[in-house]
Amino acid sequence: MSPWFPSAFRALAALSALSAVDGYFHHTHAECRYSSEDLKDTEFIGRYVFNKLEYLRYNSTMNKFIGYTEHGVKNAERHNKEGAAERQHANVDGYCKVNAANYFKSILWHKVEPTVEVTTVKASSERHTTKLQCSAYDFYPEGIKLKWLRSGVEVKDGVTATEELYDGDWYHQIHSYLEFTPQSGETIECQVEHSSLKQPKTYKWDPSLPEGERNKVIIGTSGLVLGLVFSIAGLVYYKKKSTGRILVPSS
Numbered sequence: 001m002s003p004w005f006p007s008a009f010r011a012l013a014a015l016s017a018l019s020a021v022d023g024y025f026h027h028t029h030a031e032c033r034y035s036s037e038d039l040k041d042t043e044f045i046g047r048y049v050f051n052k053l054e055y056l057r058y059n060s061t062m063n064k065f066i067g068y069t070e071h072g073v074k075n076a077e078r079h080n081k082e083g084a085a086e087r088q089h090a091n092v093d094g095y096c097k098v099n100a101a102n103y104f105k106s107i108l109w110h111k112v113e114p115t116v117e118v119t120t121v122k123a124s125s126e127r128h129t130t131k132l133q134c135s136a137y138d139f140y141p142e143g144i145k146l147k148w149l150r151s152g153v154e155v156k157d158g159v160t161a162t163e164e165l166y167d168g169d170w171y172h173q174i175h176s177y178l179e180f181t182p183q184s185g186e187t188i189e190c191q192v193e194h195s196s197l198k199q200p201k202t203y204k205w206d207p208s209l210p211e212g213e214r215n216k217v218i219i220g221t222s223g224l225v226l227g228l229v230f231s232i233a234g235l236v237y238y239k240k241k242s243t244g245r246i247l248v249p250s251s
């Protein structure tokens, strides 16, 4: 949804493009200030700037234009007298508050649940045989907690983690590692706490071979079976041929 832009500013914005000649630049700046989510004290500020100098400002709290240069003061007086302030004040409801719902929904209140994977990685220490990695991808906003549970009990020993890494596309990722020696019968879980989740969510480690390894086993086994089929077929063919020769002697 594209934000609605105050109409009084649209005309001025067009003007600003025209006045950018040989490095002189005029621009107008529409600003909504929300001090709370209930929008009670929403303030609309309109700034008029030439060559980095703000010479005129509309402030909705005062419902007045204020000039900052001789030219600005003169124009502020004129605008205030001609009722331009009232027209600008309509932006508080018609522009700032209307857009706030969209901004809050899409930015402030926006939550995206992470995609979580628990995988086996090569152990780096001598002390333990197994190293697990719990990765949480593409969550929003920042602020996540990963915990390792061993049969339901949190483990802290042998745990390391990265910082929350920013992906550069609004989303974040984090990785936590657990080095340990598995015992039979226990369950290992990675527990995730994030604002997108009503309660912490756990992800179980599957101690069977990881996908890559499993594929290697499948390919290897298929090769073996195929080889056996050909050997047996060859053997059968050879047997048939040699017995055939004995049964039908030549001449």
Ligand SMILES: *[C@@H]1O[C@H](CO)[C@@H](O)[C@H](O)[C@H]1NC(C)=O
Pocket: 045, 059, 060, 061, 062
């Ligand atoms: C607008 O005016 C109010 C009241 O004087 C003041 O508190 C506020 O700081 C002003 N805002 C800006 C951005 O100038």
